[in-house]
Amino acid sequence: MSFASIARILAGFATFFSLAQVIPLIYAFFEPAPPRPEVIPIAGFTASIAIGITAALLLWLGGRGAGPQLFRREGIAIVGLSWLLAGVLGAIPYVWSGAIPGAVDAVFETVSGLTTTGASVLGTGNNLAIEEMPQSILLWRSLTHWLGGLGIVLVFVILLPAMGITGKSLIATEQAGITSEGFQPRMIEQGRLLFRVYVALTLLCIAALLLIGGMPLFDAVNHAFATIATGGFSTKNRSIGAYDSIAVECVLTLFMFVAGCNFGLLANAAQKGPRVLWKDTELRAYFAATLLLVGAATVTLMLDGRSLLGSLRAAGFNVVSVFTSTGFATEDFQRWSLPTLMLMLGSMAVGACTGSTCGGMKLVRFVVVLKLLAYTIRHYLRPKSVERIKLAGHTLNPNVISDILAIVLMWIVGIFVGAFVIALDTRLPFLSALSTSATMLGCCGPAICDVDSLGRALGPDLGPMGGFGELYSPTKVFLSFLMVLGRLEFLAPIALLSRSFWRR
Numbered sequence: 001m002s003f004a005s006i007a008r009i010l011a012g013f014a015t016f017f018s019l020a021q022v023i024p025l026i027y028a029f030f031e032p033a034p035p036r037p038e039v040i041p042i043a044g045f046t047a048s049i050a051i052g053i054t055a056a057l058l059l060w061l062g063g064r065g066a067g068p069q070l071f072r073r074e075g076i077a078i079v080g081l082s083w084l085l086a087g088v089l090g091a092i093p094y095v096w097s098g099a100i101p102g103a104v105d106a107v108f109e110t111v112s113g114l115t116t117t118g119a120s121v122l123g124t125g126n127n128l129a130i131e132e133m134p135q136s137i138l139l140w141r142s143l144t145h146w147l148g149g150l151g152i153v154l155v156f157v158i159l160l161p162a163m164g165i166t167g168k169s170l171i172a173t174e175q176a177g178i179t180s181e182g183f184q185p186r187m188i189e190q191g192r193l194l195f196r197v198y199v200a201l202t203l204l205c206i207a208a209l210l211l212i213g214g215m216p217l218f219d220a221v222n223h224a225f226a227t228i229a230t231g232g233f234s235t236k237n238r239s240i241g242a243y244d245s246i247a248v249e250c251v252l253t254l255f256m257f258v259a260g261c262n263f264g265l266l267a268n269a270a271q272k273g274p275r276v277l278w279k280d281t282e283l284r285a286y287f288a289a290t291l292l293l294v295g296a297a298t299v300t301l302m303l304d305g306r307s308l309l310g311s312l313r314a315a316g317f318n319v320v321s322v323f324t325s326t327g328f329a330t331e332d333f334q335r336w337s338l339p340t341l342m343l344m345l346g347s348m349a350v351g352a353c354t355g356s357t358c359g360g361m362k363l364v365r366f367v368v369v370l371k372l373l374a375y376t377i378r379h380y381l382r383p384k385s386v387e388r389i390k391l392a393g394h395t396l397n398p399n400v401i402s403d404i405l406a407i408v409l410m411w412i413v414g415i416f417v418g419a420f421v422i423a424l425d426t427r428l429p430f431l432s433a434l435s436t437s438a439t440m441l442g443c444c445g446p447a448i449c450d451v452d453s454l455g456r457a458l459g460p461d462l463g464p465m466g467g468f469g470e471l472y473s474p475t476k477v478f479l480s481f482l483m484v485l486g487r488l489e490f491l492a493p494i495a496l497l498s499r500s501f502w503r504r
Contacts, residue, residue, distance in 0.1 A: 028042045197266050206221055228357065229357050240317070241329060264355045358443070
């Protein structure tokens with residue numbers, strides 16, 4: 001293990017992450033007067049940049065003399081530690097400005113932004129509401145979504161050549177198991193192509209929200225950052241429901257769906273044409289699953305007495321938001337009927353496509369598990385039959401299937417173990433603890449809580465119109481860990497917790 005190499009790369013990352021805060025700092029000089037004068041964003045960003053640059057300098061001094069080559073262990077360590085470093089540095093503007101005085105709450109908000117979870121402490125506990133925040137703080141909040149969306153690790157794709165480093169181990173640590181063509185970028189040029197697609201989609205989303213949705217520019221930029229990153233931070237207390245606009249909902253639904261696609265596949269389509277999209281098995285499954293979930297939710301809402309158009313509007317937006325782990329909401333869907341809630345909870349756990357900005361166990365793994373179950377049943381009925389499990393016309397290697405089963409099992413075990421720990425807060429009923437664990441690991445954002453006959457949450461309201469500020473500090477620390485665990489898909493964080501990993 002080359003600790004000097006790790007320190008050297010982290011120094012570059014700390015510099016990049018600190019300089020990213022120059023954007024909201026500049027905006028803070030020109031923004032409207034904040035609703036709460038005791039919140040001073042200029043002081044927060046200035047202190048954060050100074051601390052970040054100092055940390056970068058110390059890390060650089062520790063990494064002097066490191067060689068250019070990186071190996072897998074160093075790559076895993078860099079990715080895991082970069083999330084820890086970003087969570088701390090990104091929280092400083094909140095604390096120092098007075099926007100979120102509590103350190104635990106500030107780290108929770110930062111980690112939620114970087115992991116594109118979208119769970120927030122604002123408006124709950126002792127924290128100010130979203131609309132009481134200065135715009136520069138909200139811009140930084142949304143920017144953490146955008147920076148973390150395609151993976152902080154892509155920052156290194158830009159940093160590595162500038163630092164004379166030739167390692168290729170960084171990208172592979174963020175996803176495990178089967179992927180589609182074009183995913184897991186292994187070369188610098190492919191990483192840059194993915195980033196260009198990411199930027200282009202963001203600009204298109206901003207333009208659509210301005211021209212079609214009629215959003216103000218500030219709101220359009222923030223919601224585009226959150227949408228393409230499938231994050232869910234909004235500039236409104238009531239999320240997208242505050243706009244009550246069909247045009248806004250249609251634009252965001254479209255871009256949430258696109259952001260749930262494999263970005264490697266989108267980059268491939270940008271080079272070879274759109275025909276390659278429909279050839280992808282996972283994308284076809286994603287499209288079919290989205291239609292099925294929206295259709296089923298629409299029917300269950302109609303059975304509750306809603307009109308067809310009203311049901312389709314509510315189901316179309318909120319189901320796509322949850323399925324892509326974005327976390328936007330137009331209404332408090334935890335008040336919906338139990339069958340609809342079960343659809344929403346299942347969507348949280350499954351997630352959309354590999355290589356996207358969304359969370360969850362990923363749809364393609366779910367498809368492989370279903371194929372394996374079908375094969376097991378057929379083989380039980382016809383023991384002498386010989387067949388192989390295929391995906392997109394390719395036979396799956398038994399090792400790949402084994403890896404997928406291991407990841408899916410880790411997801412299931414992780415959800416229930418997480419629910420057990422969360423349930424130690426006795427204020428949370430079983431459904432609240434289970435859905436909170438699922439939404440944190442799935443990086444989805446809002447949980448689904450038990451409600452009474454009047455639709456009020458039993459215990460702290462962690463739903464789409466609530467927040468996580470009322471939870472105890474140890475619980476929020478654990479939830480922050482779950483978010484990183486789900487974002488890095490278990491393996492890298494678990495490796496970092498192993499004593500043998502750090503041996504030279």
